[in-house]
Amino acid sequence: MAQPGFPRWAAVLGLVALVAPLAAPNDYWIGVMARICLYATLALGLNIVVGFAGLLDLGYVAFFGIGSYLYTFLASAHFGLHLPFLVTLPIVILLTAGSGILIGAPTLRLAGDYLAIVTLGFGEITYLLLINLDRPVNITGGPSGIVGIDPPAVAGFALSTNTHYYYLFLAALGLTLLASARLRHSRIGWAWQAIREDELAARAMGINTTVAKLQAFAIGASFAGIGGSFLASWQRSVFPENFLFTESINILAMVIVGGMGNLLGVVAGAALLVSLPEVFRDLQRYRLLAFGLMLMVLMVFRPQGLLSFERKESSDD
């Protein structure tokens, strides 16, 4: 099946992203840009599950939380483990992918609304565990979370400014984008798309849908493992409130607003949904109102998302 070439304008966009901090008005906006990269990575992970495989996961934030707390356990004063960043990150990615399989497995036979409801439940369960696992043994720190997390350090250089984090997150975003593009045109990617289009037909083609779905959950979760590690090390602290249900919806909105399945659309969705609330900050208490209006306008005029699916929706037969 066709391997798309690496588009030249993607390289241009990458260059723009590289020099963007120079154009930022202040450090605060560099922080916003870093957050865009962080959320775009998360949205790309969710896009694998929702956009590619067509499995509506409303509890994606669970993996974000699991990733964050796993990083915290391995690299903070909480358990006294101070593993180096380059050791911690791969461990967290692997374990988060494993949690994707654990949470994905019971949902395999569910589809559509039922899958959405159960994944939503898993998201809530994870949040409740984070809040309550401070007794009888203190694991998660309970509602007050965990502070004093190690910043990422590579070869003696510890990241400290927003600019440092921006470049780290940008690099990760580049890698996850590339991975998503490669996956999409791989055998697994085609299997996912076949499942999304028609699960029974996919099975009749000899596709093992059980394995393919678990792969989608695991790979999607592993992206959240990256995002979680970044959040924890950047905030230097984690709290259960970082992983509320609204975050799942927020990340899902990035995928949908951008154009489900379209990789650059998903990144654009993340950029829009992270930066809009900042742009509207001057409106103070009307900020969320303006944000909501903006989303509604977008859905009315671009129902297929900012960057539409590169293929038209099917006609009605």
Place this chain on the structure above:
Amino acid sequence: MLKLTDVDTHYGPLPVLKSVSLEVRVGEIVCLLGGNASGKSTTMKTILGVVRPTAGRVEFEGDRIDGLATEVIARRGISLVPEARRIFARMTVWENLSMGAFTRQKAPAGEVAQDFERVWTLFPRLKERQHQLGGTLSGGEQQMLAIGRALMARPRLLLMDEPSMGLAPVLVDQVFDIIRAINGQGTTILVVEQNAPVALSIATRGYVLQNGRIVIHDTARILLATDYVRRAYLGED
């Protein structure tokens, strides 16, 4: 080649197939007739492992396949042209066909290309539209695509679930001509149909299902001449 022996299938507590036995021999076109809710589609689903029989056995080329997963059964050489076609709407014609050859990534170079040629020869329309999305095709073209996709797996047994459904009469004749051609190229076919006259016109043998039981089975020629079949399925008084 395919043999069902005393197969019972239930949906929950509800019995749908009751002691169904049927056989498809190498090289045949066998048709399974029956009205709505007679159990035709359930028979297909049972063969392909989408639902599991509660009693009896399903054998393919001498091996029991009941209890195996659908994808495992498909890999053994049974392809399905599903009811209502179920093509991949947001994939192109070419991609749909490639998905049909999904399990054949180890096939010798050129073999899949040959199969594309075979499908293009059977359905020149599909070749013209190979870059179009499946969902944008007409009903008849989608049926052709569903058949082509099933052929890409090089099945030894092809299951077809109501290939005439929703097609204009002229298209129905075309589709059945093609089914006969595919059979002539060496693929054994089991076709489920409500359109009995057309199905019997190309079939070797036929079975009639009623309320989950096989009530008649015979050669197509005799079935066409049988009073009961004529009255029930050919619309004659």
